[in-house]
Amino acid sequence: MSSITLEGVGKRFGNFTAVQRMDLAVENGEFVAILGPSGCGKSTTMNMVAGLESVSDGRIRFGDRDVTDEPVERRGVGFVFQNYAIFTHMSVRRNLEFGLLVQGRPASERRRAVERMAEFMELTARLDQNAATLSVNELQKLAIGRSAIVEPAIFLLDEPLSNLDAAFRERMRSDLRQIQQRLGQTMLYVTHDQIEAMGLADRIAVMSNGELQQFDTPGNIYREPANVYVARFIGAPSMNILPAELVEGGRRVRVGGNASGATSLEVPTRYRGAVSDRLARGGLRSTSLLLGFRPEAVDGPSSGAEPGSDGPGVMRWSLAPTLIETVGRRRIGHFELAGTQLRGTWHRSVPLCAGVPVDLVLGERNLYLFDADDERALPSEPMGEPSRQLVGEPGPRGGITGVSS
Amino acid sequence: MSEPTLSLADERLTLANRFLLPTQLLLVFIVAFPLLMQLYVSMTWWTPLDGESWIQAWRSWNWFDNFRYLAVDSDLWAAIWRTVLFVVIAVPIQFLLGLFLATMFVEGVRGRPVLYSIVLMPMMVVPAVAGYIFFLVFQQQGPLNALLATFWPEASNLNWLSDVDRAFVAVIIADVWQWTPLMFLLLYAGLMAVPEDQLRAARILGAGWWHRFRYIALPRMKTVMIIALALRTIECFKIFDMLYVMTGGGPGVATESLSLYLYKLTFQDLEWSYVAAIGLTVLVVLSAVAGLLINRAAKAANRDVVDAGARTPLAARPAEA
Numbered sequence: 137m138s139s140i141t142l143e144g145v146g147k148r149f150g151n152f153t154a155v156q157r158m159d160l161a162v163e164n165g166e167f168v169a170i171l172g173p174s175g176c177g178k179s180t181t182m183n184m185v186a187g188l189e190s191v192s193d194g195r196i197r198f199g200d201r202d203v204t205d206e207p208v209e210r211r212g213v214g215f216v217f218q219n220y221a222i223f224t225h226m227s228v229r230r231n232l233e234f235g236l237l238v239q240g241r242p243a244s245e246r247r248r249a250v251e252r253m254a255e256f257m258e259l260t261a262r263l264d265q266n267a268a269t270l271s272v273n274e275l276q277k278l279a280i281g282r283s284a285i286v287e288p289a290i291f292l293l294d295e296p297l298s299n300l301d302a303a304f305r306e307r308m309r310s311d312l313r314q315i316q317q318r319l320g321q322t323m324l325y326v327t328h329d330q331i332e333a334m335g336l337a338d339r340i341a342v343m344s345n346g347e348l349q350q351f352d353t354p355g356n357i358y359r360e361p362a363n364v365y366v367a368r369f370i371g372a373p374s375m376n377i378l379p380a381e382l383v384e385g386g387r388r389v390r391v392g393g394n395a396s397g398a399t400s401l402e403v404p405t406r407y408r409g410a411v412s413d414r415l416a417r418g419g420l421r422s423t424s425l426l427l428g429f430r431p432e433a434v435d436g437p438s439s440g441a442e443p444g445s446d447g448p449g450v451m452r453w454s455l456a457p458t459l460i461e462t463v464g465r466r467r468i469g470h471f472e473l474a475g476t477q478l479r480g481t482w483h484r485s486v487p488l489c490a491g492v493p494v495d496l497v498l499g500e501r502n503l504y505l506f507d508a509d510d511e512r513a514l515p516s517e518p519m520g521e522p523s524r525q526l527v528g529e530p531g532p533r534g535g536i537t538g539v540s541s
Numbered sequence: 542m543s544e545p546t547l548s549l550a551d552e553r554l555t556l557a558n559r560f561l562l563p564t565q566l567l568l569v570f571i572v573a574f575p576l577l578m579q580l581y582v583s584m585t586w587w588t589p590l591d592g593e594s595w596i597q598a599w600r601s602w603n604w605f606d607n608f609r610y611l612a613v614d615s616d617l618w619a620a621i622w623r624t625v626l627f628v629v630i631a632v633p634i635q636f637l638l639g640l641f642l643a644t645m646f647v648e649g650v651r652g653r654p655v656l657y658s659i660v661l662m663p664m665m666v667v668p669a670v671a672g673y674i675f676f677l678v679f680q681q682q683g684p685l686n687a688l689l690a691t692f693w694p695e696a697s698n699l700n701w702l703s704d705v706d707r708a709f710v711a712v713i714i715a716d717v718w719q720w721t722p723l724m725f726l727l728l729y730a731g732l733m734a735v736p737e738d739q740l741r742a743a744r745i746l747g748a749g750w751w752h753r754f755r756y757i758a759l760p761r762m763k764t765v766m767i768i769a770l771a772l773r774t775i776e777c778f779k780i781f782d783m784l785y786v787m788t789g790g791g792p793g794v795a796t797e798s799l800s801l802y803l804y805k806l807t808f809q810d811l812e813w814s815y816v817a818a819i820g821l822t823v824l825v826v827l828s829a830v831a832g833l834l835i836n837r838a839a840k841a842a843n844r845d846v847v848d849a850g851a852r853t854p855l856a857a858r859p860a861e862a
Contacts (some may be wrong), residue, residue, distance in 0.1 A: 186745060209747045221742035225760045234756070235746040286746065 137324055138201075138289035139164045140185060142475060145195035147180050147346075154180045157193050158348040161339060162324060164199075167316050169325045169337035171369075178326045179294060185324060186292050187211045197292060214283030214291040214321070216300060220275050222282075224268040228259060231267050231278055235286035249285055256318075257281040272300060276308060284319055291323045292317075297332060309335060332371055334358070342366050364511035367504060373431045373468065378476040379508065380427035386411045389505070395474035400504055400511035401427075401451045404500035406516040409504075414514070424508035431468065433502035434480035450501065456493040469494075583607055583817035590811055598814070607818035617819065619794065620802035627709075627798065628777045631716045635773060636766075638717065639724025644754070646725075647732045664722035672786030675715040676702070679787075705795040708788055712796050717781060720776075724769055731765030732758060764841040771834040775827065799823070 139162060146157035155177040162168045170178040183189035185196060187208035195204045203211050223231050230237075232253055233246045241249075253386060254260045257277040270278060276296060283291065296312070297305045313336055316323050327333050333340045334354045342349040342357065342365075349369075350362040361367035367375045380389040383400060386408075392398025403411050414422050422502040455478075457469040462484055469488050480496055488494065504512045547682045578595070584605065587598035611617055616743070642660060646653060678685050679701035688695030735758045743753045781800035784790060790797035790805070797805075803819060806812045 188741060188745075208744050208777060209749060211745075212747070214743065215742070215745040217738055217740060221736070222740035223739055223743075223757065226756075234743065234748070237756075238743075238746060238748040238752040282742075282746070480614075 138199040139166075139197075140290060140322060140324065141197040142181075142194065144186070145181070145184060145191050145196060146193040147177070147184060147189060148192045154346050155184070156347045160348065160351060162322060162339075165320055165322055166324065167313075167323045167336060167338045168341060169333035169339075170341045170343060171327055171330060171333040172343035173328055173369075176343045178328075178343045180346075181343070182292055182294055182324060182326045185290075186213050186215050199264070212286070212288050212290075214280075214286070214288035216276075216279045216283055216291075216293045216296050218295045220279035220296075222267050222270075222275055222278055224266075225284040226267055227264055228254075228267050228270065228278060229263045230529070231282050232259075232263075232285055234282060239286070253281045253285045265509055273304065274309065276300075280315060284321075289322065291319070291321045293323065293325045295327055296325075297327070299512065305332075312336065330372075334370075343370060344369070360513070360516070361504070362513055364428070364506050367428050367506070367513075371430055371432070373479050373481065375428045375430050375504070376427050376476075376478045376480075377428045377506070378473060378478065378507075380425045382411065383427060384421040386415045386423075389425060389427055392473045397455045397471075397473050399453050399497070401453070401503065402500065403501045404505070404516075406501075406518075407505050407514050409517060410514040421509060425514070426506040426508050426511065428504035428506060429498055429502050431481045433498065434482070435497040435499070451498045451503075453496040453498065454493045455496060456491050457488055458490060460488050460490055471496075579817045579821055582814050582822055585814050587814045588811050589813060604638060607815050608822065610815065611819055611822060614793075617799075617802065620797055620799045623709075623794075623797060624778055624780070624799045625723060627713065627716075628774055631713050631720075631856040632770065632773045632777055634713070634717050635721045635724045636728075636770060637678050638721045639726075639728050639769070642721070642725045643729040643732050646729055660725055661722045663719045664726075666719065668719065669786045671719045672783035675711065675718070675783075676787045679711045702788055703792050705792060708792060712784055712787060715787060716777065716780065719783065720773060724773060727765055727769040727772075728762070731762040731769075734765075735761045748753065764838055767834060767838040771831060771838065774834075775831060778827070 140160070141162075142158060142160040143154070144157045144159060146153070147155040158181075160181075170181060172178045180189055184191050191204060195202055197203065198211070198539070223234065226234075229250055232250045236246045236249060251260070251466060254263050257280065259274060259277060259281065262274060267275075267278065279296070281484045293312075297308055300308060308422070309332060325333075325336065337354060339351060339353050340357055341351045344365050350357055350366045351358075352362075358370055361370065361375075364377055367376065378391050379393075380391045381393075382388075382403070383390045386403065388400040388402055390398065390400040442504060455471045455473065458472050459470040461468040461470070465484050467486055467488055469480045469482070471480070478518045482488065505516075506512060507514065582595055583599040585604055586601035586606075587595060591597075591601070593600070645758060646657070650656060652853070660786055666674070677683055680686075681697070681700050683701075685701070686696050686699055687700070699707070701707045738759050740753055743757050748756070779800050780798050781804065784796055784798055784801055785804070788796045790801045792841070794802075803816055806819075807816045
């Protein structure tokens with residue numbers, strides 16, 4: 137068992153920075169997914185942990201052991217490749233015992249270990265077949281078993297499910313989770329599939345453009361995305377993001393400018409502190425923000441309710457959908473506001489009609505504010521119970537000075 | 542009343558045969574005819590000195606006397622022995638050197654493109670020219686002795702090409718110089734075909750250089766290795782031009798290969814019927830040996846084809862066996 141610590145680890149290829157210096161601390165026995173689109177540096181990061189790639193900066197530690205300069209064959213990690221890299225010219229047995237064979241373990245020990253592992257992976261009947269004859273799920277189990285037999289403290293998996301078709305992937309996902317729980321190893325798992333990452337991992341490291349964007353539990357990544365990138369990347373359809381302007385001395389945000397359908401919404405309670413700080417600091421773009429909300433967070437649509445009758449922290453916003461899609465049990469309404477495409481999803485029983493305005497009902501907890509320039513989330517107070525603070529009262533960090541551009 | 546119709550496959554075969562006919566006729570003239578002529582002449586005492594054309598060779602018909610004689614011809618057997626010795630020393634050296642170079646190239650070496658051209662250059666040199674180069678190199682006043690003399694003064698007295706043993710060593714060095722590149726090229730291609738991911742997987746599982754080579758690369762390179770060895774064995778067995786230029790078979794007959802011996806029989810002794818008999822025998826023996834080797838290579842290749850089938854994209858394969 138072992139933890140994995142990356143301290144300022146980065147990778148450059150000539151002038152190209154594949155991975156910017158990043159810190160990552162994976163705890164012992166934890167299942168961590170590295171999630172990101174192709175080319176975001178996630179595989180490079182994994183390869184650096186495995187030792188297949190040297191690091192340009194920083195140190196890598198397994199537990200207390202600094203492995204930065206150790207060659208691959210002595211790091212003792214298990215690695216499951218995307219295409220499994222099964223030795224197709226050997227029998228299943230030879231594949232399984234390979235790790236022990238090159239360690240020079242005696243034949244009797246190898247035999248015992250192979251039989252145990254074959255049973256664990258349900259490959260006993262296949263032991264003396266040529267590995268090339270196995271089906272895909274057996275290949276995958278063989279790949280995992282072959283790595284697991286040398287009992288590595290750390291297990292790395294490089295998109296192990298991406299070769300499978302959708303139905304089978306579902307099954308392997310749960311199998312994989314079970315295997316991890318039974319083996320109890322520290323697992324690092326690279327994937328570009330957010331559902332895989334959300335479903336499997338204890339924590340997710342979201343990467344993009346060679347940069348670690350956020351490292352947190354699946355729930356926190358979904359609820360409190362660190363920036364616009366993570367907010368958009370996680371969840372489908374992705375989060376609506378639109379330019380917004382702080383108005384009325386920071387009490388409300390206005391979206392849509394002067395376009396039809398433009399509105400202003402109360403600044404959510406948990407952001408008030410940050411907003412007032414921001415305005416106090418001043419600056420040219422201090423009132424420019426990005427507002428985000430998830431399509432599935434939209435309630436309603438209802439119409440005709442009196443403004444203010446929804447109770448505190450609930451906002452209404454009347455917009456006419458331009459297009460309506462029905463996918464399975466979901467109905468997705470497309471809206472346009474000042475050139476920005478927005479989406480909302482409802483249950484398919486909800487009546488929607490293109491061109492007829494409906495009220496989008498949004499709880500303030502489902503609104504997100506980001507800085508317009510660096511696209512980072514504004515600091516927010518932890519989301520417990522919605523705070524009962526009244527609109528217009530000075531925030532905890534000082535009064536709002538009347539700033540309006 | 543229906544006409545007998547040919548199936549599409551039959552028709553294709555007929556058409557193919559028609560297209561192949563000219564080639565087949567040509568082959569009869571350039572292969573079958575000389576072969577038959579050789580067989581005919583080999584059963585006579587005929588030599589051009591008889592003053593008769595080879596068609597009249599039947600006048601000195603002797604059945605298998607030539608073949609009986611070659612079985613006890615000590616000059617011939619000495620030449621064969623020398624050639625075999627040459628092959629079993631030179632080819633393994635070429636093979637091991639080629640393999641070493643190929644491994645180095647795969648593992649990654651500085652200045653690979655430049656080195657690549659340099660390594661391959663000897664192969665481009667015409668063997669006769671290579672013979673001449675080494676003829677100069679191995680002179681008593683040549684560059685090799687000059688180089689050796691810098692740390693071993695007596696080297697300047699070494700006479701390479703006029704000493705029986707040293708001449709043999711010299712021609713082996715020359716042949717290794719010229720043909721290691723071919724070995725390298727073939728084995729490099731073989732090594733490149735070893736799946737990179739499997740090598741990496743083996744490495745992560747803790748396999749060092751030797752284990753990776755022994756268990757992953759070697760089984761996959763078997764076919765290429767057999768082909769490379771067969772190719773060089775056959776070629777090396779026929780070595781002529783380089784020796785002819787470099788030593789002329791000398792000193793004495795110390796470096797006289799089978800080809801060189803036959804050449805001398807043909808153009809100095811004009812024993813054409815006897816040469817025909819030897820030529821036929823060599824052809825039959827070499828064909829048998831080559832057939833055997835190729836057969837083995839084909840079997841190994843078949844195994845690889847089965848493997849290649851397993852390397853089809855995983856997504857294209859059924860999920861359950």
